[in-house]
Amino acid sequence: MQDFNIQDSIKGIWDKLGGWLDSLILNLPNFLLAVIVFILFVIIAKYVGRIFERITRSHIKQDSIRLMTVKVIKAIVILIGFFIALGLLNLDKVLTSVLAGAGVVGLAIGLALQGTLNNTFSGLILSFLPELQIGDWVETNGYAGTVTEINLRNIVIKQSDNNYVVIPNSKIVEEPFKNFSRTSRSRVFVNCGVGYESDLEMVRDLTLEVIKEKFPQRGNEEVEFLYSGFGDSSINFVVRFWIDATKNRDLLGGQHEAIIAIKKAYDAKGVNIPFPIRTLDFGKNNLTLNKAD
Template sequence: MFENFSFRDSIDKIGAKLGEWLDSLILNLPNFIMAVLVFIVFIILSKYIGNLINKLLRGKVKQASIREMSVKVLKVIIILIGFFIALGLLNLDTVLTSVLAGAGVVGLAIGLALQGTLTNTFSGLILSFLPELQIGDWIETNGFAGAVTEINLRNIVIKQSDNNYVVIPNGKIIEEPFKNFTRTLRSRVMLTCGVGYSSDLEFVQNLTKETIAKAFPQGTNEEVEFMYEEFGDSSINFVVRFWTDVGKNRDILVAKNTAIIEIKKAFDKNGINIPFPIRTIDFTNNLSIEKSNDLKEGSKE
């Protein structure tokens, strides 16, 4: 009899609880429907805003991977805003506070664990909007030189002149200086040489400047500069500087090659000597000569 009473009592309590839940569901049904509709609206809104941002970024960010990641992050943020608003409509303030607190703790733990990765990620976002570094540019950085073939959220990839690829973390690019040959259309090339001490220095100077100016036409506010630097061991050394089109390191080598050929032709034509180091070797051995003379005098005696 006691067992029947306990069973019936439990059934009554369960029925009462279900009734309370049903009443609560009926009372909160408008808020629940509104919360679901708001959440769906934010999901649709994230899709359209993502497409709009993607179109706007196409003209500024050439890297597809960074565009896609930026759009995905934006979509997640919009959906999370909709989720929190939906919880607020359901009067789940306690749940909302717990979710925010948990997200903060988890975010802190993830940030500490992935500190290096996050640094490269944020550096990749910065590089994607940096006009001084774009895909196809020829750069020198961290001891490597080559054309930029890819920029993603972790690293950049450059293709060196020997056809090998180098992967450099984005954080290294942000922290270290880099030289970009492609950003400027014209660059100054410097070439050193020397002439003999018997040369007419003023004639050499004028001839060199005329030869370089003919091979490399100078633009507005550009000129060929010629300066003697020092009295060398076998020559009077000079440096000549001139402007030319440079898009990568190879262009500088080509310009120097052309300049050397033209200067050598002009010097040969005008009898100007480009001396090479001279060494004077003295084969005289006084000690051996004196010894030989002593031996001759001894034999005579």
């Protein structure tokens, strides 16, 4: 009885192996075709990555972002080839299981890395955003400086005090930022005041002459002079003019030069720039000082 069971088991094993062999022989053409298709897609992914890298080289200055994008595209092409190969092998159930498993794993990874993925996608957006490039001077999230690096997680800003600030990409995308380097010309504002005894029309003409000579305007640009109010010790005004500026230091330099030029011109013409003073009128207000007995 035991010998009979052993013989039946061996016969079953041989029958199973024979069935697998027959199935392998029958599916050998599909298997070879699937292997060829997969290898072909691997080669295609390689060339697609090279083409995309050449196309984006002039648009994406950040090497890390460009290389990561190329890797993602190559991975997508290879995955397409993998799924086509499974389809050629008639492994529909395996394909369905792989897709379902990929969905579950992708959901779990997405939930675990929600903040990181947010910064990564924000980094991809910034890499194609012409309003923000390496070397630009920007103000954002309470910081100002030159952009030295943009990667898939953050941007790095070098401030004027030579310190570096690392800001997550999502903060840049969600918050407004000011880029001084996107325009070659900027308007400078200089506030000042002159004494109440001054000839206001003469002050206006003198200031306009000095600024126009110091900072030549272009095209439709013009120097603007406007009195802004009566101050405690002076009649205040603002003068506005255009200069070449791609960073905050250029604006400060323009204000610096304008202040020096205005002060020299006012000194030459005897125009007073008053400082705050306090006058005590004892007679008008009947104020008296009591002497000690």
